[in-house]
Amino acid sequence: MHVVNLHHVTANLAGREIFRDLIWNIGNRDRIGLVGPNGAGKSTLLKMLTGQIPLESGQIVTMPNIFIGYLPQDIALESGTLWEVASIRPRRLRAV
Numbered sequence: 471m472h473v474v475n476l477h478h479v480t481a482n483l484a485g486r487e488i489f490r491d492l493i494w495n496i497g498n499r500d501r502i503g504l505v506g507p508n509g510a511g512k513s514t515l516l517k518m519l520t521g522q523i524p525l526e527s528g529q530i531v532t533m534p535n536i537f538i539g540y541l542p543q544d545i546a547l548e549s550g551t552l553w554e555v556a557s558i559r560p561r562r563l564r565a566v
Contacts, residue, residue: 473498473536474519479528481511481518488514492528516540 474496481488488511496502504512517523519530520540532538541556 471498471533472496473533474538475531477529477531479518479530480526481514481523482526483514483523498533513543 472495474494476492476494479492479494480490481492504515506512514523517540518525519538522540539556545552545555547555
């Protein structure tokens, strides 16, 4: 069973095409690692999944009650520990 589906997703960032016509399904028991060189789009993909970066085209669909957490690479802690910040319940991913 797929919990996240990316259908023909295209993303541009600063005039540069990052993904074109991306199709990706994440199953409910999948474990995922994103590996690639700097600038390949790993963080962009995660930000698209959390709704922080809009899609140029395509659609991201999730099953109900799916939450995706994202802890950025660079973080300024205003209060609390890194563990406390990382443990905050993520916002619900909405279908785009």
